[in-house]
Amino acid sequence: MMKHNLISSLIVCLLTLLPQLGWSQFLTGVSLFSSYDDNPFRNSFQRGDYITTGVLSLEYIPDESPFRFFATGNLSLFRDYPERRYFSNSFGVSYTKPFGENEENALYAGTSYFMRFNRTLYDYYDFSQFLGYVNFKYYLDYSEGLMSRAGYRLRYRGYSNLEEFSYLEHYGFVQISKFFESKTTVLAELDLGNKNYVSTSASMFTATGNMNEGGMMGGWMNGRMNQSTRFISYSRPSTTQLIGILRVAQSLSQTTGVSVQYLRRWDVSERTRFLSGGAVDFQGDEELWDDPYGYQGNEYNVTLTQHLPWNMTARLSADYLKKDYARRTFTPTDAETPTGPLRNDTRFVVGTDVRKSFGEVWGFFDGFTISLSYFYQRNKSNDPYYDFRNTSFNIGLVTQF
Numbered sequence: 001m002m003k004h005n006l007i008s009s010l011i012v013c014l015l016t017l018l019p020q021l022g023w024s025q026f027l028t029g030v031s032l033f034s035s036y037d038d039n040p041f042r043n044s045f046q047r048g049d050y051i052t053t054g055v056l057s058l059e060y061i062p063d064e065s066p067f068r069f070f071a072t073g074n075l076s077l078f079r080d081y082p083e084r085r086y087f088s089n090s091f092g093v094s095y096t097k098p099f100g101e102n103e104e105n106a107l108y109a110g111t112s113y114f115m116r117f118n119r120t121l122y123d124y125y126d127f128s129q130f131l132g133y134v135n136f137k138y139y140l141d142y143s144e145g146l147m148s149r150a151g152y153r154l155r156y157r158g159y160s161n162l163e164e165f166s167y168l169e170h171y172g173f174v175q176i177s178k179f180f181e182s183k184t185t186v187l188a189e190l191d192l193g194n195k196n197y198v199s200t201s202a203s204m205f206t207a208t209g210n211m212n213e214g215g216m217m218g219g220w221m222n223g224r225m226n227q228s229t230r231f232i233s234y235s236r237p238s239t240t241q242l243i244g245i246l247r248v249a250q251s252l253s254q255t256t257g258v259s260v261q262y263l264r265r266w267d268v269s270e271r272t273r274f275l276s277g278g279a280v281d282f283q284g285d286e287e288l289w290d291d292p293y294g295y296q297g298n299e300y301n302v303t304l305t306q307h308l309p310w311n312m313t314a315r316l317s318a319d320y321l322k323k324d325y326a327r328r329t330f331t332p333t334d335a336e337t338p339t340g341p342l343r344n345d346t347r348f349v350v351g352t353d354v355r356k357s358f359g360e361v362w363g364f365f366d367g368f369t370i371s372l373s374y375f376y377q378r379n380k381s382n383d384p385y386y387d388f389r390n391t392s393f394n395i396g397l398v399t400q401f
Helices: 002-021 118-127
Strands: 027-035 049-060 069-077 086-099 105-118 125-142 144-161 165-178 184-197 206-210 226-232 238-252 254-268 274-276 295-308 312-328 340-356 369-380 388-400
Touching: 105 118
Parallel strands: none
Antiparallel strands: 027 049, 027 388, 049 069, 069 086, 086 105, 105 125, 125 144, 144 165, 165 184, 184 238, 206 226, 226 274, 238 254, 254 295, 295 312, 312 340, 340 369, 369 388
């Protein structure tokens, strides 16, 4: 109730300020996405669903000011699993300050607050998040196209009904890139992240609910039954990960470009907390089920981008991931603690999307974009529950006025 009262108060304050600020300084966006996903829960039971997501965004940009204020609201609906419906909203402010002889360098900073609300059966996913960041862009040699970036992010996420997963994260990166006359860009980056869980005690969480035919909570089998969701919580409350990235991008023509990227994750501490079983829904819950801090390995990506006539853009990408987890798999005889081998996954992903942008439409919209996309992934795992295939088709509509 307090959360909803807070949202209502913020909306009232915003509506009160609108006449004083002037509509010309506002940008309003409405987006609608509809998709069919044959496995939104990312497990071996292949339960498909139709998902519709609506997004409303509002930006206020004061005249001749480096600040930008924004607020967004997001509602996701599931046709076959309506219990998974959730709402999220966020608001924040960002700051941009160019500097240098040609204003080629810049300082970026910002802060935001995010909240997510689920229906009662899944309210253990409810969380609030505070995020603050500061980034720099600085040309080491502007004439030679040698540029550096560095940044730091502080993030706190609190799960009101799952306190063992609340954490404070420190994340920093340094990056250097070189632009060549051959229209080639080479980028190297090093990231370091540390996640400190608020709770230091080891424990086990169980959420139980009835499953309808087809598996309302993600599904272990057909029929009606009670489904338990478990997590393992290590007594040491922090985990650290180091990430290295190397990317090469090449312009093949005025309308065609290709990029190749290699990413390597190293688990410095090899400790994490994770859920097992239940509703493995990747519509916003992936940090609980497949936290990047929970595995190390190699990731490869190739992306081809083609600009087409009539303001259209097509993109084709492929990814290959080798993921070694710092946790063991559950066996059929395990009651609480997993005793199987360490989990390892190999994932192949391919996707394509086409976007068509329009100018002013009907004299009212400032921007109008339609997108179509296809996505397929195959995840091979030594844990049978996470050995799956996944295909999705999506259509999107984005407007701004």
